[in-house]
Amino acid sequence: MEIVIHRGENQIGGNIIEISTDKTRILLDVGRELDEEEVRLPDIDGLFDVPAFDAVFISHYHGDHIGLAYYINKRIPLYLGEASVRIVQASDAYKNTETIHPAGFLVHGKPISIGDITVTPFLCDHSAFDSYMLLCEADGETVLYTGDFRSNGRKSFDRLLHDLPQKIDKLICEGTTLSREGYVPVTEAELEEKAVALFKETSAPIFVLQSSANIDRIVTMYRAAKRTGRIFLQELFMAELATAAGKSIPNPAFDDVYAFITNPKRYDALTKYRRIGKDGIAKSRFVMCVRSSMLRYMQSLSEQMNFDGGLLIYSMWSGYLKQPEMEAFLCACEDMGLKVVELHTSGHADADTIKRLIAHVNPTEIIPVHTENAAWFTPMG
Numbered sequence: 300m301e302i303v304i305h306r307g308e309n310q311i312g313g314n315i316i317e318i319s320t321d322k323t324r325i326l327l328d329v330g331r332e333l334d335e336e337e338v339r340l341p342d343i344d345g346l347f348d349v350p351a352f353d354a355v356f357i358s359h360y361h362g363d364h365i366g367l368a369y370y371i372n373k374r375i376p377l378y379l380g381e382a383s384v385r386i387v388q389a390s391d392a393y394k395n396t397e398t399i400h401p402a403g404f405l406v407h408g409k410p411i412s413i414g415d416i417t418v419t420p421f422l423c424d425h426s427a428f429d430s431y432m433l434l435c436e437a438d439g440e441t442v443l444y445t446g447d448f449r450s451n452g453r454k455s456f457d458r459l460l461h462d463l464p465q466k467i468d469k470l471i472c473e474g475t476t477l478s479r480e481g482y483v484p485v486t487e488a489e490l491e492e493k494a495v496a497l498f499k500e501t502s503a504p505i506f507v508l509q510s511s512a513n514i515d516r517i518v519t520m521y522r523a524a525k526r527t528g529r530i531f532l533q534e535l536f537m538a539e540l541a542t543a544a545g546k547s548i549p550n551p552a553f554d555d556v557y558a559f560i561t562n563p564k565r566y567d568a569l570t571k572y573r574r575i576g577k578d579g580i581a582k583s584r585f586v587m588c589v590r591s592s593m594l595r596y597m598q599s600l601s602e603q604m605n606f607d608g609g610l611l612i613y614s615m616w617s618g619y620l621k622q623p624e625m626e627a628f629l630c631a632c633e634d635m636g637l638k639v640v641e642l643h644t645s646g647h648a649d650a651d652t653i654k655r656l657i658a659h660v661n662p663t664e665i666i667p668v669h670t671e672n673a674a675w676f677t678p679m680g
């Protein structure tokens with residue numbers, strides 16, 4: 300098997316990895332660059348023009364892994380997780396943009412044969428729901444691509460290791476956190492405990508700024524809300540994504556979860572959910588999930604109820620804090636009487652977790668991707 304890292308080798312995001320034999324060519328992820336404002340299509344023959352790839356596998360729905368799937372030649376079959384597809388399609392429908400139409404779904408432990416390459420997905424934990432590692436086998440060789448993963452979520456990392464092979468030839472491994480000196484991750488369960496402790500300190504409103512597609516975080520914040528006697532409020536976009544993720548994910552079909560809208564034009568879409576308006580919200584004890592674009596809505600709500608002593612939980616990557624729009628949003632929250640508290644944990648493996656994976660799959664060669672510290676891997680290879 301030949302491996303070509305078209306993109307994502309010495310940078311975080313924008314992964315495009317080609318695996319080929321004499322007969323078959325596939326790609327693992329077709330990501331967009333994280334910081335690009337307009338899509339720039341990379342110069343890869345046979346991806347966008349005349350199709351020369353036999354399949355594209357997407358490890359998970361983050362833009363830096365799936366972003367170019369919208370632009371590739373439609374005749375190239377696309378594979379990703381079934382729940383991922385539902386979430387992506389729900390998101391695209393909300394935004395009224397074109398969506399993707401996969402040829403098949405990734406299922407944990409179920410091999411898919413494309414020509415003489417067999418790809419077996421392994422469900423892993425990440426800040427995107429329904430994420431997979433991908434094991435490629437051909438020519439008597441095995442290559443494992445980790446996608447993005449972590450061990451500090453709610454899925455058991457031991458179980459994943461148990462399911463993975465104990466000897467592979469090549470490991471294409473993510474190393475996002477390796478440039479963070481001494482990084483030790485908080486688990487999603489520990490985050491829940493911290494949230495509960497914080498929520499207990501106040502009876503004023505609580506807002507959580509988080510990604511609507513971070514399904515694990517929705518679970519964490521919902522559980523903390525429930526344990527402190529608060530209803531959980533999801534704006535329509537999050538309600539659509541949480542519903543698409545599956546019945547067990549907190550969504551407005553739960554007794555204590557309500558959907559709301561910030562744009563009256565979306566009322567028709569709201570009616571299929573248990574819903575709540577501003578008057579009802581103002582009378583409730585709640586945890587409301589918000590986006591930074593919802594500032595005006597929050598300001599109008601603050602005219603109907605007192606926010607003093609309330610919290611804005613910042614539950615996203617700290618890098619966004621430096622962005623001027625984010626600074627302005629958080630400042631405006633403080634002006635409304637909210638205390639800004641950071642409560643977040645990474646979706647990426649820490650060094651110890653990566654070492655455990657390497658020790659288990661025992662690769663002959665390691666190819667670092669999705670990292671700014673590829674040198675970390677050198678003594679392990």
Ligand SMILES: [Zn+2]
Nearest residue numbers: 312361363447
């Ligand atoms: Zn990524």
Ligand SMILES: [Zn+2]
Nearest residue numbers: 359361427447
């Ligand atoms: Zn990711």
